[in-house]
Structure formats: C-alpha cells, structure tokens
Amino acid sequence: MSTAATPAEAPRRRRKxxxxxxxxxxxxxxxxxxxxxxxxxxxxxxxxxxxFQSFTDEEFLGLNPVSWVGLENYKDxxxxxxxxxxxxTTIKFTVITVAFEFVLGLAIALxxxxxxxxxxxxRAVMLIPWAIPTVVAAQMWKSMLQSNGVISDAGVRLHILSxxxxxxxDPSTALAAVAAVDIWKTTPFxxxxxxxxxxxxxxxxxxAAEVDxxxxxxxxxxxxxxxLWPAIFVTLIFRTLDALRVFxxxxxFFGNRLGTQSMAIYAxxxxxxxxxxxxxxxxxxxxxxxxxxxxxxxxxxxxxxMR
Amino acid sequence: xxxxxxxxxxxxxxxxxxxxxxxxxxxxxxxxxAQHAAKYPAPKVPGAAAIKAKxxxxxITFIGDSVGGSHARDLALxxxxxxDTGIKVKVVPHPAASDASYSQLARVFxxxxxxxxxxxxxxxxxxxxxPYLVDLKPKLGKAxxxxxxxxxxxxxxxxKLVAMPWFGDFGxxxxxxxxxxxxxxxAPPKTWTQxxxxxxxxxxxxxAANDKFYGFVFQGNSxxxxxxxxxxxxxxxxxGGFIDNGKVTIxxxxxxxxxxxxxxxxxxxxxxDVTTYQEGEAHTAFVEGNAAFMxxxxxxxxxxxxxxxxxxxxxxxxxxxxxxxxxSVGTVGGWQLAVNRFSKHVDAxxxxxxxxxxxxxxxxxxxxxxxxxxxxxxxxxxxVVKANPYLKPEIASVMRVTRPANSLKAxxxxxxxxxxxxxxxxxxxRPASSVLPSIESKLERILR
Numbered sequence: 001m002s003t004a005a006t007p008a009e010a011p012r013r014r015r016k017x018x019x020x021x022x023x024x025x026x027x028x029x030x031x032x033x034x035x036x037x038x039x040x041x042x043x044x045x046x047x048x049x050x051x052f053q054s055f056t057d058e059e060f061l062g063l064n065p066v067s068w069v070g071l072e073n074y075k076d077x078x079x080x081x082x083x084x085x086x087x088x089t090t091i092k093f094t095v096i097t098v099a100f101e102f103v104l105g106l107a108i109a110l111x112x113x114x115x116x117x118x119x120x121x122x123r124a125v126m127l128i129p130w131a132i133p134t135v136v137a138a139q140m141w142k143s144m145l146q147s148n149g150v151i152s153d154a155g156v157r158l159h160i161l162s163x164x165x166x167x168x169x170d171p172s173t174a175l176a177a178v179a180a181v182d183i184w185k186t187t188p189f190x191x192x193x194x195x196x197x198x199x200x201x202x203x204x205x206x207x208a209a210e211v212d213x214x215x216x217x218x219x220x221x222x223x224x225x226x227x228l229w230p231a232i233f234v235t236l237i238f239r240t241l242d243a244l245r246v247f248x249x250x251x252x253f254f255g256n257r258l259g260t261q262s263m264a265i266y267a268x269x270x271x272x273x274x275x276x277x278x279x280x281x282x283x284x285x286x287x288x289x290x291x292x293x294x295x296x297x298x299x300x301x302x303x304x305x306m307r
Numbered sequence: 308x309x310x311x312x313x314x315x316x317x318x319x320x321x322x323x324x325x326x327x328x329x330x331x332x333x334x335x336x337x338x339x340x341a342q343h344a345a346k347y348p349a350p351k352v353p354g355a356a357a358i359k360a361k362x363x364x365x366x367i368t369f370i371g372d373s374v375g376g377s378h379a380r381d382l383a384l385x386x387x388x389x390x391d392t393g394i395k396v397k398v399v400p401h402p403a404a405s406d407a408s409y410s411q412l413a414r415v416f417x418x419x420x421x422x423x424x425x426x427x428x429x430x431x432x433x434x435x436x437x438p439y440l441v442d443l444k445p446k447l448g449k450a451x452x453x454x455x456x457x458x459x460x461x462x463x464x465x466x467k468l469v470a471m472p473w474f475g476d477f478g479x480x481x482x483x484x485x486x487x488x489x490x491x492x493x494a495p496p497k498t499w500t501q502x503x504x505x506x507x508x509x510x511x512x513x514x515a516a517n518d519k520f521y522g523f524v525f526q527g528n529s530x531x532x533x534x535x536x537x538x539x540x541x542x543x544x545x546x547g548g549f550i551d552n553g554k555v556t557i558x559x560x561x562x563x564x565x566x567x568x569x570x571x572x573x574x575x576x577x578x579x580d581v582t583t584y585q586e587g588e589a590h591t592a593f594v595e596g597n598a599a600f601m602x603x604x605x606x607x608x609x610x611x612x613x614x615x616x617x618x619x620x621x622x623x624x625x626x627x628x629x630x631x632x633x634x635s636v637g638t639v640g641g642w643q644l645a646v647n648r649f650s651k652h653v654d655a656x657x658x659x660x661x662x663x664x665x666x667x668x669x670x671x672x673x674x675x676x677x678x679x680x681x682x683x684x685x686x687x688x689x690x691v692v693k694a695n696p697y698l699k700p701e702i703a704s705v706m707r708v709t710r711p712a713n714s715l716k717a718x719x720x721x722x723x724x725x726x727x728x729x730x731x732x733x734x735x736x737r738p739a740s741s742v743l744p745s746i747e748s749k750l751e752r753i754l755r
Contacts, residue, residue, distance in 0.1 A: 060417050061435055061717055146580050148519045148597075164518075166579035171735055255404065257529035258728045272410040274721040 047288075053281035060275030073282035083283060085259060086266040087290065089175065093262065094243035096179045097186070101239060102232075104183070105190030110224075112191070113198045123195075130188040138252035141181045142168065168253055174260050178253050182246070190235055197231020198224070233302050237295065244291050263287045347675050349383045350667035355391035362655040363393030369659065370412070370426035372642070373400035374586060375610050380676045388662055394655045404585060405429050405531045409720055412436065415647075424650040425659055427642045428470055429531075430461060431712035431719050437464035441646040444468040446657050453666065454681045462643050469645060471664040472681035474672055476640030477707055478539050478628055479697050481593060481601040481611070485622040486513070499543070499568065499629045502600060506576040509599040517597065522576035524589045525602040529731035532585055534710060534723045535638040536602060537730045540565045542708045545633035549726060550711035550750060557726065558747040563739040565631055566730065573734050582734045594619055602628060604640055605697055609677040625697045627705045639707045641681070673698075718753045725749035 054073055058066045077083060112123050129137065144150050147166040155161035167177040201224065209219045247264040254260040256269055267287060271280030352358065371381035378400045385396035401408040409432060415422055416439040428436060443451075444467060451459050454472045462470040480502075482495045486509050496502035506522025513520040526532035542548055546562035549555070573581060578592070586603060593601040594610055594617040601607070608625065611617050627635040644663055646656045662668060666685050672678040673691045679698070680686045692698045715722040729746035733739050 060413055061439075146583075147578055148580075164579075166574070166583075169580045169582045169735065255528060255530055256406070256724060256728060258732055269724070272414060273406060273724060274718070275413060 050281045050284055053278055054285050056278045056281075058277040058281075060271070060277055062275065066278075069278070073279050076279065077282050077286060082258070082261070083263075083266055083286070086261045086263045089260060090244055090246065090262045090264075092175060093179055093182070093246060094240060096175075097182045097243050098236065098239045100179070100183045101187045101190045102236065104187045105235070106194055108187065108191040109194035109198055113195055126188050126191060128188075129185045130192075132185070134185065134248040135252055137185055138181055138249045141177075141184075142253055145177050171259060174254065178249050178260070181249050181253075182243070186239065186242075190239060193235040193238070194228065194231055197228045197235075201227045229305060233298065237298050240294055240298070241291055244294065245287075263290070347671060349387035350665075350671055352388055352391035352662050353665070358392045358394070358658050362652070362658060364395075365652045365655040366395035366397065367424040367650070367652050367656050367659060368397045368399060368422065370401050370408075370423050371398045372427060373403050375590070375606050376613075376676055377606065377678075380672060380678075384663060384668060384671070388659060392658065394659065396659060399423070401427065403587060406720060406724070416649075419649050421647065421649045421651050424647055424652055424656040425663075426645055426647065427473060428645050430458070430476075430639060430641045430643065431710050431723075433462050433464055433469050433643065433645075434712060435717045435719060436645065437467065437469045439648050440469040441648050441650070441653055441657070442467040442469065443471060443646065443657065443660065447471055447661055447664075450661060450664070453684065454664075455683055458641065458643075458681050470643035471645075471660050473642045473644045473664055474669070474678035475681045476604045476606075476642075476679055477637030477705070478535060478602055478640075479605060479625045479637060479702065480628045481603060481607065481623055481625050483509075483599050483619065483622055484624050486599050495624075495626045496600075496629050499540075499565070499631050502629045503568075503572055503576060506572075506599055510576055513599070519597045521578050521592070521598050523572070523600045523602075524577060524581055524584060524592045524598045526585055526589055527573075527577075527582040527731065527734050528585050529582075529728050530585060531723055531727065533727040533730055535640060537566070537726065538638045538708055538710060539602070539628055539636055540569060540631075542636040542706075543628065543633045544631035548708060548711060550714045550722075550754070553714055553754070555747050555750040555754065557750060558743040561632065563743055566733050566739040566743075568631075570733050570736070570739070573736075582731060593623075605677050605679050605695065607677075608695065608697070609675070625702065627702055634706055636706045636708045639709050641679070715753060722750055722753050725753070 055068060055070060056066050057069045057072075108126060112119060112126065116122075145167040146152075147164040147169075151167065152161060152164035156164060165173065167173045205223050205227075206219060209223060214222065245264050246262045247268065250260065250262045250265050251268075254265075256265075256273070261269075263283070264287070267280055267283040270276050270283055369381070369385065371385075372378060378398070381398045381400075385398050389395055402411060409429070412426055412428065412432075413435075416436065433440075448468060451468060451471060455475070458472040458475065459468070462468060462472060480495065487493075487495065487505070490505070490509050490512060492505060496505055502523065510520060510522040526536050538548060540546075541557075541562050544561050544565040546559055546565060547556040549557045573579065578584075580588075584592075586607070589598075589601055589603055590607040590610055592598045593603070593607070596618040605625075611623055612620055614620050628637060629635065644660045646653060646660060650656055664681075666682050669678075669680040669682050669685045670688060670691055673680050673685065673688075674694045677695050679695070680691065685691060686698055686703070697703065710719075711722065712719045725746050729742045729749075733742050
C-alpha cells in the first residue's frame, strides 16, 4: 500500500518543485544574459577569432586574400627554435621571479603585520615600486644597470665588483637583471596580497598557542601557514600568470634581441613587426595552452594540499 | 579604521609614484627644450591665403620626429603653418626606434584608421606601405622635380608618388679634433684598423682622468640602426650589401672577418653596453665628452654644437667613415612625408606636405637641425654648407649604400630583423661563422 502511494506522490512533489525550479532557472539565465554577452564579446569572440586566424596565412599588410592552411602554422611552430628559446626564457624568468617575490613578499607581509610604530607609513612606502608604471621603472633600471650606471659604480666602490659590469648587454647576466627589476617591482604586490590573508587569521589562535607554550616558529608552521594557504595560492597563481605573459620590462631592456625574448615579445614581434597574423595567432594559442597548463598544475596541487 | 588606513596607504603610494614618474618624464624633456632656441625663424607658407580660404579650420595629425631637437623643429614649423593657413596641426612624435615606428604605422594602416593624416616614413618603407598612401603625383609632381631624383624614384611605387622626400641622411664619422691633436694625430682615420688603434691610444690616455671615457661608440642594439651600421662595415670591406642582385650574400668570408674584428673591440675600445646603444645613447656619450669617435647621422652635429647640451662645442669635426679592403661608404637613411589614404583631410594634408618639403623649409631644417636637404640646390646653398660641414663636396660625395629594401619589399622589416638580431649576437660574443649561416637561411626563406 504505502509502497504504491509513495511513488504516486513523489512525482507530483517533484513536478511541483521542478516548476518552481524551472522558473528560477529561467530567471537566473535571464539575469546572467548581460554578463554572458559581455564575456562572449570581450573574451570568447577574440579567442575564437585567434583560433580561426591560427589556421590561416593572414598577413598584416598583405594584399593577397587570406586562405586556410590547416595545421601548417602549428607544424612550423613545432620546429621554431626561436619560439622554443622564448619558452625557456619565460619559464626561467617565471620560476626565478615568483620564488623570490614569494619569499620576500611573505617576509615583508609578516613584518608589517606585526604592530610597531610607524606601521601605516611603512605599508604606504613599501607600495611605491609597485605604483610606478612598469615602463618608467624599467627605463630607470636600464640606465642604472649600464656599465657606467650607479649599480656598477657602487659595486666597484664597495669592492664587490672588480670592474664595471654591463648587466643588460652581457648575455650571462641579462636574465638576472630583468628578473631583479620584476622582483623589485612586484614584491610589494605579493606582500599586499599576503598581508590581506594574514589579517583575517583570528588573533586568539596565537594567544591560545602562546598559552600552550608554542614558540613563534611553531606558531608560524602550525597556525599562520595553514591558514594562509588560500591567500598563498591566489598570490602564486596571479604572479605566475603575470610572469608568463611578461612583456614590458623585456621590451624596454632588450627590444628584439635574440635569446632574451619572452613569449609575449616573440608573439608581438611576429604579428606587429613582421606582419604574420596567422602564425602569430598560432604562437598566441601556444602561449594560451602553456599558461593553461600552469593553471591546471596549480589547481591540482591546491586540491591536494587543501585536502 | 582599517578602511581609513587602506585609503591612506593607497593615497600616499599613488602620490609618490606620480611624483616619481613626473620627475622621470621632465628629465626626459629638459634636453629637448634646451634645443628649442630659435636662431632662425620658420619660413612663411607660400600662397597661404588661397589655402586658408579652402581648408582653413580643418585639423590634421602629423606623426613627426623625436630624435634630438627634431620634435622642436616640427613644432615650430607646424605652428607657422597653422598661423598662416588656419589648418590646425597636432604633432605627435613617433617612437625613436624606427622599427617600432614601422609597427605603429602598420597597425594603423591595417585597421584602415584615420587616426593620423601625415606621417614621416623611412626610406625603406614606401614599398610596404604604398597601398595605404595617397598618390601625391597630381598635386606635388611638379614640386618633386626639384628633389634628388634617386630619392623620388625610391618614393615612386608602380608609377605613384606615395611619399615626398623630406630629408636625407647618411652615416658619417664624428671625431674629437682636440684629442686627435693631443695624441699626435694630424688626420682622422682612413681605415677601421687605424680607427681601432687611435681609439685605443686615446682611451688609454683619457681613462686615467675619466673612467667613463671610451674610444668609439656606434649603434649596436638589436634594432634597425644596427642593420645600417653593419651595412657600412660590409660595403667598406668589399663584402657586399647582404643581398645583391636578388641573391643572399651575407654569409661570406670578408663579412665574417669584419664582423669578428668589430666583436673583438666590444668592451675594449667601446663601452661593453654599446650592444644596447641606439642613436641617442651614442650621441649622449659623445657630446658629454665620453668618446673619441662616433658613427652617427648628421642630426647629431647640431646637438654637438649646442652649448646647452654639449661639452664639446668647437672640439669635434666630421668626415667619411673608415673602410677596410673596400671604399668608404655611408648607409642611406632619410625620411619622407606621406599622406594616409584613409585620412579625412587629404587636401589639407597635402598642403602641409607641400610646405614641409619645400626649399625654404629644407633650408630651415638644414641650418637649425642639421638635416641633409633632398633638394640639391638647397644642399649647395652657402649658409647651409656653413652650418653643415658634412655637405662639403669631399664628404657629401661619399658612396651611398642602400639597405636591401628593394629585394625584401613588404618583408623588409622581417629581413632586417634577421640581420640585426644575428649581428647583435655576434657583437655580444658569438663568432660570426656560427651565426651568419642562420641569417643567410632566414633571408633566403623570406625571398622564396
């Protein structure tokens, strides 16, 4: 009896809720339409167009009609040693800068999170490098890193260097020079993000730890770090994606120099300089996939750590 | 409380950043303003009343020059033109590196934009840009007849005059007359080997008092300017012109030898950073008294003679570039004025071009900004020769060599990039024999 009644009632109830649900779903979609339209226009359309272009031989100032070349661009890209070099340059740059920025940024965040006199001023001052436009900062650093610039001069005077060094011109120090500028400029941003993460950690946890006799190092490993993980992930993802797309500092420092091109520089010079829009689109797709790969790695790692 | 402190933080940081960037920006323009001294007034526009009646009140945008005092020159001429004709001219300086400037124009053209009306274009660009430029022949054909016909030919593509010659350029050697005398030399070097030796001796002597002093500066950065400099090394060593008669010739023993000779001098008689130098860094080093020799274009002469920017007024001179086993040459540079086909003010723009490329303006440019006239009659003018010693016949008659623009056509930029990137690698330490084959194959691929 009851077994017969339940199935008879259940569908009705389900139907009822479905109707409401449907109405709500419809409303939800309706409310989402404007933002979806915007996303489609500013993100999907350019992305789709780039995908399409990457299968064509479109040229910038080309007068011939554009034709479909299939995977030709991707085949060329596979054998393109300049692009391969630019991938390695960019990845090396990313690993160096993100590592330094994270360690330094965390140290600075911990310092300005503790209470001391003049903390407000300190927090303001530390943001200056980040607030200076990158191209301006890069230009300043470029002149400082010339062999007759202040850095070589100071190095020689302090007997750290035996003779003035041309940091940018010398291929063996070029990457370090460009990484130093990025670290100088972006560490404050990392510190700011981590500081925001630190400030939401309840203070009573530390008080309790104090009562339990935990030393500061134990407090850091057991309280600060675990609770800071979400902020750390956001920061690392932000910085990694930014570093992989780096353009401005490299452009000011090296222009079109071989061996010191980031992926974005190579894409830009292929499209805008040489006028190969189709091939450049294929490069852009490759960059997109490389960055996507990093995102997947991070998200997988995050899921493992968070669990 | 927290919000207030965040706002304070942002406010203070923002203000400081603004101050810092302004300081940098003004530091950059101070030099230009020093050049602005008007020793010679901008010429009046001929037939201004008729132009004013037809096009007065229109406004056009001019992508002009940015090297040295050239922006000040453009502003002075545009101001005079607006005053006489009522056509407003907005002058926008182009990026100093000519390949960046090429990209900027290519972008505008391919989007069929009317965001500018008149632009200065490099001597190697008419082939690539021709489809996007107005044919000036109907209105300016007659005026073009007074210019050097070689350049007019260069600016004529498929029978259309797509640009008007504005000023010519060729590479010359600047040298310090006082230092040559001090170290016992009576004449500037004839060969590169002599230049290297003289630069070494002078540098060794001068560095005792000035550790920023070097023997020789040129344009060694990975950019268009290096293609120009390297072409002079090649031609003066009998190594050809990179591409000759449609065949790529850049990988040859004479070329490799002269490149390796230059590589051996980097960081010895030049600053190690010379491989990052463009025109600006080179002339700065020279006019501040930090170099004995410089390869540059004629524009640098007026900067060297301007007491506001130069420490070597009256202490330098110019001559033809040295040579190796070939003859002395100078790479042809120079700029043309062209009108954007998508411009909404084509006629007003053509009047502006007519004025800017006229004989009186070329004389003005030559005297106030040491630009080489493209009108031979102006180049022979006594006042012009007096202000531009490199127009003396023995220098002006040096063999001019052209970059391989005619072979590379619309792919000139890409070909030149292959050349300067490779040569920059050589100057940065790689043997020429390990780099030249890859430049050669890149160029061959472009020509195919």
